[in-house]
Structures are given as structure tokens and as C-alpha cells.
Amino acid sequence: MEKPAQNTDAQNGQVQEATKASSDGSVCGYDSLHQLLSENLKPHLFQEVNRILLGLNRGKALETISLPESAKALSSGHNFDLQASCFLADKELLREPRIVRVGLIQNSIALPTTAHFLDQKRAIFEKLRPIIDAAGAAGVNVLCLQEAWTMPFAFCTREKRWCEFAEPVDGESTRFLQDFARMYNMVIISPILERDVNHGETLWNTAVVIGNNGNIIGKHRKNHIPRVGDFNESTYYMEGNTGHPVFETAYGKIAVNICYGRHHPLNWLAFGLNGAEIVFNPSATVGELSEPMWPIEARNAAIANSYFVGSINRVGTEVFPNPFTSGDGKPEHADFGHFYGSSHFSAPDASCTPSLSRHRDGLLISDMDLNLCRQIKDKWGFRMTARYELYADLLAQYLKPDFEPQVISDPLLHKKSP
């Protein structure tokens, strides 16, 4: 048998270069996989790759939209990625289009985790200010920030001192965002570590929904808590007790499925059953653990539930003062790994936007005609064909202590072969 060809020095050099480029969190020196493909494939090949990877909206690739110069100036002045596109729906005879402009913000922390907590928090506020201003200048109607945006994602450490970052729902970060909500007539979703003072200082992982008049519409607490890798989050807060609320806002019915909840299809379903048209998935997750899942799960949820999904992941590597372990046999270490950004939108018709940068702060904007949700329900009929009664019955059985799985064994399973 012929031996596989050895790598040449040039090829080895290229591999090393790619590895070096990736250590800054980029995709081999490119901001995103999309950018890598678009800059390296011939246009006709890229068009076909794009069709298969990102899908089509009304038979065409998603169109980009132009943004005001003031938003672009903020992006270049403060070095954050800014992208914008548009999901269309068919024209209807009896309903006007319901076009909403939606924004997602991804960011790294602003100061080392060794800085005074107050300075860390305030520095994140200052970092976000121009990005939120850009969203406002661009006319964003609904804006969502990343999970636990006011703090480093210290839940890997299991150290209790990070609990100091927790705030009541009407605390400092909410007040900070309420001003923007009023100024820009914008609904803002603010995922924070919540301190529930009225219930014995209980901590929750909570998304506060601020209305476009600056009022607090309500909150949702993360339902599913990870117990995987360094995600030692159960040390800090409890499984949510707010169910699957959908918030009826001036711009549509929205819900929030916080991070690890995206691995639970029933969690997505429940927001859909309550009538959500856009579900946000503010997250904090790292490349080694979940990157291959990232482009699939939210997109699948958007398809299965006929709603839009906005997925957000934080950016960068956060190094903590004291090394930690997580009982997975890995040597002690002081960081989670790289939070890979890559925030994006998925639509009910299976199309999705290119992702934001894998390593830079960013603001992703998309116009979406919410009429697409019902149009896709009418086309595919997933709700109508869902046979919920079958599953309700199975789940009711499954919850009983004497449940036995419905397995029909081949009576000849243990027959000895002749």
C-alpha cells in the first residue's frame, strides 16, 4: 500500500500559522467561518456553499441592510463588529407586514478579573455604552445582551465571592439600561445574576425584560443549569421557577431561553406553545465544549417551533486569580477556554444570518417580518401535526416511579447462531 504523502515544510508552516492565528480566537486569522469561506472560495462556489450552510429566505440569500453612518462610526471608533441583514416574508392580503429590527450584543469583559469588582462592572457598562448607542442609532427595536453580562463568567471557580456581582431585578444594571430603553424607545433584555432579596437572598440566573418606556415588564429565570465541564453553575444559583413566560411587547411576543436551556427541545417548545415569535438565547459557552452544537441547536428550534431565534455568546478568554478543577481529570487551570462569540439569528424558514466575529465584540442587527412565523406554520403545519397527546401521555407515564420503557424485544434475540 502506498504511504500517504508527508507534509512539506511549507504545509507544516501553514498549519503552524493557522494554529497561531487561532490562538487569538479567530478562525485561522479570519473573523468567522463565513468570512474565511467568502474570502477563499470563488464567488460561484461561495454562493452554493452559502445556500447550503445558511439556507434561503423567500428563495434568495439574505440581503444585508445599510445602517446609518453614526452606527458605523461607533463600530469603527470602538472596534466592534457590526453586521446587519434582513429576513423577509411574503406579502399578505389581510395583514400588514410586521417588521421589527432586532439586535444582539456580544462582548468580552473589560478589565482583568483581579480588578475591584465595582471597577470591573462599571468598565463593562462603559464598554457597552457605544454598542448600545449604535443599536439605538440604527433604530433597533428589541435588543438582547449576553448571559450574566455585568460580570466575568466566574461560575467555573466555585468561589463564593463572585456572588457579590448579583443584583436585584431593579438594581444598578437595570437602571443603567432603563435610560437607554427610554432614549431609544427600545425593548432591552438584560440577563444578570439576580439576587432575590425578598426570598432570603436567593440567587438566580435571570433575564430582566425592560419595556420601550423604560419599565420592567417582567423576568425569566434560567430553567436548566449545566453540570458539564467547568460549568459549575449549580454552586451559585437555583433552577428557575418562572416557567416559560412570553412577554408581549410593543414589538412582538418575545421569550428568553437562557444558555444551557438550548439543549432541551421541550424548553424551546414551551416558549413556542406560549406564543413566542422571537426567542433569545443569551449564552456563555466555550469552543472545546459546544462549538459544533452552536449553529445547529438554535436553528433547529427556530424551524421546529416556527419562530425566530437570536443566539448570543460572549467573547474572549477570562483568566481567574486562583486555579480550579472540575472533577473531570483535567489538570488545574485558571480559565474556561475561549468564549467563541459567533452570535447569529435563525428564522423559521431554516435560513440564518452569518455569525458575528469569533473573537471581537459585536452588534448583530436583523430586520425580521414576524408574519413569517404564521406563514411557515401554514406551510409546514408542525403545530397541527405534532400529536402532543401522544407525548403528554408518554411523559405522564415516564414520571411515574414504576415506569417501564416500551421496548419490544426480538423473541429470537438470544438464540444461539447455528
Ligand SMILES: NC(=O)NCCC(=O)O
Ligand atoms: N452558561 C451555560 O449554561 N453554559 C453551559 C455550556 C453550554 O451549554 O454550552
